[in-house]
Amino acid sequence: MRLYTTSALPLVLGGALGLGAGAAAAADLEFYFPVGVNAPAVATIDELTSEWAAQNPEHTIKPVYAGNYEETTTKALTAAAAGNPPQVAVLLAIDIFTLVEEDVIVAISDIATTPEDEAWMDSFFPGFMKDARFEGKTYAIPFQRSTPVFYYNKDAFRAAGLDPEDPPETWDEMIEMGKKLTVKDANGNVTQWGTRIPNLGLAGAWMFGGLVVSKGDVLSADSGTEVSIDSPASIASLEFLLELAEEEVMAPGGISWGDTPKAFLEGQAASIWTSTGNLAFINENADFDWGVGFLPGGDGPGAPAGGGNLYVFKDATDEERAAAIDFMKFMTSPENAARWSIATGYVAPRPDAWELPIMQEYVAELPQARVALEQLPYAEREFATFQRAKVTQFLVEAIESVVTGDADPAAAVEAAQEKADDVLGDYR
Amino acid sequence: MNKRLPIGLAFVLLVLPCSLLVAFTHYPALRALANSFWNNGSSRRPSKFVGWDNYRAMMEDDRLAQVLANSAIYALGTVPLAIGLAIGMALLVNSKLPATGLMRLSFFMPTMLPMVAVANIWLFFYAPGIGLASQILSVFGLPPINFLGSTDTSLASMMVVAVWKEAGLFMIFYLAALQAVPANLKDAARLEGAGHVRVFFDVVLPLLRPTTIFVAVNALINAFRLVDHIIVMTRGGPNNSSALLLYYIYEVTFAHRDFAYGATLTVLMVVILGAMAAVQFWILDRKAHYQ
Incomplete structure (x- = not known):
């Protein structure tokens, strides 16, 4: 199941945002991501981003490995202060307050407003959405969540x-x-x-x-x-x-x-x-x-609960925001969530990913992978x-x-x- | 005699270096000074003029007191050690021993590596139980030492890394200086009956003094300037035992986003470095014998 075909999305979103002429505008995205574990994370991220770019030839994306979690947040905030932030980044879930206070991120629920968008935001484990929301708005999408x-x-x-x-x-x-x-x-x-x-x-x-x-x-x-x-x-x-x-x-x-x-x-x-x-x-x-x-x-x-969420930066233009949303939907689709989980061990953040055949096979082969999921109901948000x-x-x-x-x-x-x-x- | 430059040309030639100096040294320093009198604003808290508040906070900052003590120990420990080791290595590679070329290369190697790479090598070396240091200790039946995880050893461990990294570079300066020591002075001393040790301390070492002052100035600057290994290896921990002043400024400014207090600390650092530079130039003027 592909969530979205490539060319329709900017149109749909453009319409939703009241942009009028929402042609398939090209966007160049920069994507910061951290690696906090010993996993072939960089290779998998490169693989996923180039697949998205191949499916969306009008857009380009540049994944930037920015160090560990703390370094990535520091780098993104400094880039934002200099007026040159990435459009999308994986940053610590717990940095939501800092990002809101610094006024550098945009609420996802403000820019993704169609019923489909809402269904997407509701497709994750509630435990992982808890630290993605603040003052009634959704600011982040669970991606590399761990416990x-x-x-x-x-x-x-x-x-x-x-x-x-x-x-x-x-x-x-x-x-x-x-x-x-x-x-x-x-x-x-x-x-x-x-x-x-x-x-x-x-x-x-x-x-x-x-x-x-x-x-x-x-x-x-x-x-x-x-x-x-x-x-x-x-x-x-x-x-x-x-x-x-x-x-x-x-x-x-x-x-x-x-x-x-x-x-x-x-x-x-x-x-x-x-x-x-x-x-x-x-x-x-x-x-x-x-x-x-x-x-x-x-x-x-x-x-x-821990790990990182996907955030969209405020400086991004409407075209870039639309492309960023599309990119995030791609990265968090059940198939890709499963692939990311299998490659690293991160907890796939949505229940339907765990029902996919590849995930079922993986868990059958490596039952240890299921423990984190079973422990999730006992997890509370990180400090x-x-x-x-x-x-x-x-x-x-x-x-x-x-x-x-x-x-x-x-x-x-x-x-x-x-x-x-x-x-x-x-x-x- | 030199021909005098026309004043216009002199002005033109000075514009570029002066503008670089103003843009990257004077302006930021003055800006830091100005920022240190404001508090830190954000979308939820506007910035306002707070006068001496940041400086008052600085006086009461226990963490800063520890950071300054760490920095003093670090500088006082690494500078003489690096200089002593550099002189020793320079004497060794300047001797008539075999394989001095290989020695020069291996002593100079750490200097060529970036500090981040050095830090990662030492991170592996120090890892308790699995690292090389623990394995060497276990050969002698000694328990592993938690170098980076103990407040007693973390700062000393950082100092060892700095000395290891820096001594090779200083060795090069000493080697050049040693080769410039006139042989006839040493011969004359030997004729008078001076032994090797006496020749070294009474003839060679005084002639190395300009090099020593130059190296000491650089080592001292580096002791305040180089904190990459702290960031990679300990992040100032545990419990601030390995935090140095520049690392603290980095953390306060970029991780805590407290630009106002970061600016205040920067002013402190500029004052400290300025005072040290003044003292060093005073010594330099009085003690260095250039030929």
């Missing part, structure tokens, strides 16, 4: 005398099983840690958000102006991280995001908490039997506020100061809460 899952080495589980089909579900089980999974050499040095939860930087804050969700709380409100960093759930989550290190289940100190899949593949960590976007990379490179489970939770399952980068930094500092032993949990979260309230006070 962290628990990857574990079944061979290591067997070696430790644990049931490889029964991964830990709670924090207590994680600590109990983790102790058995940690292996030391003759000198008493650890050669295999029980688990590995990244705790540094933005990714560390993302993982931390999941811990808090599993304790029945969320770090930020939908308004983007309220945070609850100093909650009992936060303190409990930090204490859990400290306990993992004390019980020698996890390496003490800061743990980086980037090395995590490698540590798993090299057998240095028996289990890891990382994005479902790393699924394809691990599947390709693991030379052992591995499984995927829900993230072990405090009071129940819990995870943060997002106005002044996102600045406010997240307070949270990051709190987490980092606790895991490196510089501060105790209660004092750290209290300081972060105070600083966040200080910044967000202006927005309330």
Whole structure:
């Protein structure tokens, strides 16, 4: 099923926008995208964009790999400030408040107004649309959406005398099983840690958000102006991280995001908490039997939704906006959502993609891919506020100061809460 | 004697360099100064004149205090280390040992690599448990060190990367200077009964002084100017333990979009660098012996 034929769309949209003579006007699009995981993402993006360009010979598109998520946002905002933004970009879902405040993006629901457009915007999982909407408008379209899952080495589980089909579900089980999974050499040095939860930087804050969700709380409100960093759930989550290190289940100190899949593949960590976007990379490179489970939770399952959405920039002309919408529909069509999901491990953001034969086949072959989808109902939005980068930094500092032993949990979260309230006070 | 240029031609010749200097140095500096007295506006919060507020915030900024302390340690640590290592390497490749050509190449290699590539190499080197450093430690039965994940080691790890990258370039300057040291001075000293060490410290080192001052000025500037490896490797973390002043300015300005406070920090950086330049030129005038 092709959603749209190529030449009709600008006409339809042009009419909808009241543009009158909406001929198939040519548009040159620039498309920024980040890569935050170890996946052949660039190749797949290139493939998808050139297919779209081939189907729409009147348009051109230039995909620009712009670094990791934070760098891509920085680059897009700086380009916008200089008057030369991309027309379309994949940026963090949580950057919606920053993008709205900087007034650089246009609400998709303002430029895509036909019933078909509305049906398109309603075709995604509601959980992924939650952080794409603000003040009643839809500002973004889910694209590379992810959630962290628990990857574990079944061979290591067997070696430790644990049931490889029964991964830990709670924090207590994680600590109990983790102790058995940690292996030391003759000198008493650890050669295999029980688990590995990244705790540094933005990714560390993302993982931390999941811990808090599993304790029945969320770090930020939908308004983007309220945070609850100093909650009992936060303190409990930090204490859990400290306990993992004390019980020698996890390496003490800061743990980086980037090395995590490698540590798993090299057998240095028996289990890891990382994005479902790393699924394809691990599947390709693991030379052992591995499984995927829900993230072990405090009071129940819990995870943060994460990843990036597609945004359209305000500076784009009407022709470019129309072409951008068409491009986004192409990228998020059930077939392409499925292809993107299979190539990377990102969660295809619409239910109908999961029903396609290629997706069914893929899941039958790699049942691990389904876990993220099943965990989705327990996922809450990622920590997002106005002044996102600045406010997240307070949270990051709190987490980092606790895991490196510089501060105790209660004092750290209290300081972060105070600083966040200080910044967000202006927005309330 | 030189012929005097007509005043008109002199003016014409000066226009281009002066306009570049104004456009890319003076104007931005003055603009930063002006911006530092305004707060940061956006579509939801208009910008307004706030006087000294940004500077007051700067005085109370705990993070800035740590960043400045880090920058001071970083500069004081990397500059002498890079200079010492550069002199050592220059002496080595200037000696009559075999394979000095290969040594020159391998010492100079890190300088030719872009900082981002260097940072990625070291990222792999430092990775606890899987990196080369851990593997070397494990040969000796030592536990892996979490170089980048611990507040005790992250800044020192960044300094090692900087020294590794920079020493090769400075070695080239020292090598040139060493080859310009007149042999008869060394011979004369030896005739007087001076040993190798004495010759080095009393004859060679004083003659290297102009090079040392030049290298020290450059190393100090680089210590404030080069933060690519911080961005790639630690993003200033954990808990700001490896954040340097320029990285902080980058983060505040471009990631946090706080242009007003970024401008305030820029003014601070200009003042610091200006003060250092003044001190260095004062030393340069007094101590350098050019022939």
